[in-house]
Amino acid sequence: MAVRKLKPVTPGQRHKIIGTFEDITASVPEKSLVYGKRSSGGRNNTGKMTVRYLGGGHKRKYRLIDFKREKDGVPAVVKTIEYDPNRSARIALLFYADGEKRYIIAPNGLEVGTTVLSGADAAPEVGNALPLANIPVGTVVHNIELRPGQGAKMVRSAGNFAQLTSREGSYCVIKLPSGETRKVLSACKATVGVVGNADHALEQSGKAGRSRWLGRRPHNRGVVMNPHDHPMGGGEGRQSGGHPRSRKGLYAKGLKTRAPKKQSNKYIIARANK
Numbered sequence: 001m002a003v004r005k006l007k008p009v010t011p012g013q014r015h016k017i018i019g020t021f022e023d024i025t026a027s028v029p030e031k032s033l034v035y036g037k038r039s040s041g042g043r044n045n046t047g048k049m050t051v052r053y054l055g056g057g058h059k060r061k062y063r064l065i066d067f068k069r070e071k072d073g074v075p076a077v078v079k080t081i082e083y084d085p086n087r088s089a090r091i092a093l094l095f096y097a098d099g100e101k102r103y104i105i106a107p108n109g110l111e112v113g114t115t116v117l118s119g120a121d122a123a124p125e126v127g128n129a130l131p132l133a134n135i136p137v138g139t140v141v142h143n144i145e146l147r148p149g150q151g152a153k154m155v156r157s158a159g160n161f162a163q164l165t166s167r168e169g170s171y172c173v174i175k176l177p178s179g180e181t182r183k184v185l186s187a188c189k190a191t192v193g194v195v196g197n198a199d200h201a202l203e204q205s206g207k208a209g210r211s212r213w214l215g216r217r218p219h220n221r222g223v224v225m226n227p228h229d230h231p232m233g234g235g236e237g238r239q240s241g242g243h244p245r246s247r248k249g250l251y252a253k254g255l256k257t258r259a260p261k262k263q264s265n266k267y268i269i270a271r272a273n274k
Contacts, residue, residue: 003199016206026080037062057215060085066102067151069129072119088158088200107193126193132172133186142195145188159198179273
């Protein structure tokens with residue numbers, strides 16, 4: 001996929017860089033794999049705003065994505081590559097040999113007509129999902145499970161990939177996109193390849209209205225508020241200084257928020273490159 005830069009015929013088009021959508025082959029989703037998605041607008045069950053700067057946006061339908069890939073040994077043919085408003089990556093519609101249809105996240109290089117497979121007997125080829133124990137060292141993967149059978153939790157957004165670097169007993173060592181290196185059980189499944197739509201990172205909205213279409217409302221900085229509204233508010237002129245902090249007074253930059261005795265700490269070999 002590529003991006004296109006528009007001519008500056010209006011102020012909103014001047015900085016607009018969007019995808020070409022040339023890889024998309026269907027404009028209407030599979031009806032049996034779609035259901036309505038209600039937006040909260042940042043309100044809780046009593047109607048009180050609990051998350052600021054959310055609301056509006058285009059209505060969306062949620063596409064059910066198969067993150068588990070548990071149909072082992074049943075080949076599936078890629079029928080379409082589609083846009084999904086709920087994620088940055090593209091999705092692919094699979095037609096299984098037994099008649100079932102499912103969506104998966106489309107990796108880079110997956111084309112309509114390709115046959116994909118899941119399970120321990122699958123070849124380590126793009127789009128195939130298999131246990132980490134059966135994937136050669138050095139392979140790039142995505143859609144990685146943290147517990148066997150749980151479904152993919154890591155490396156799911158556009159252009160991302162992780163690398164299987166080594167094996168230690170019943171664990172595999174994986175280098176994640178953040179730079180973190182951690183151990184994952186070899187029985188956990190992962191999908192071979194890089195998540196598609198890598199040019200998503202190059203896109204620029206061009207205007208504020210595009211954020212509103214996505215359900216993002218204008219965001220106010222703390223320094224422009226009054227002292228009773230925010231710890232960083234107040235002062236004469238453009239006052240700055242002090243430590244950046246949240247509205248509740250917690251430090252916003254550099255404060256470690258991860259629990260020091262978290263059970264999964266023992267699986268992390270090296271922290272992310274911050």
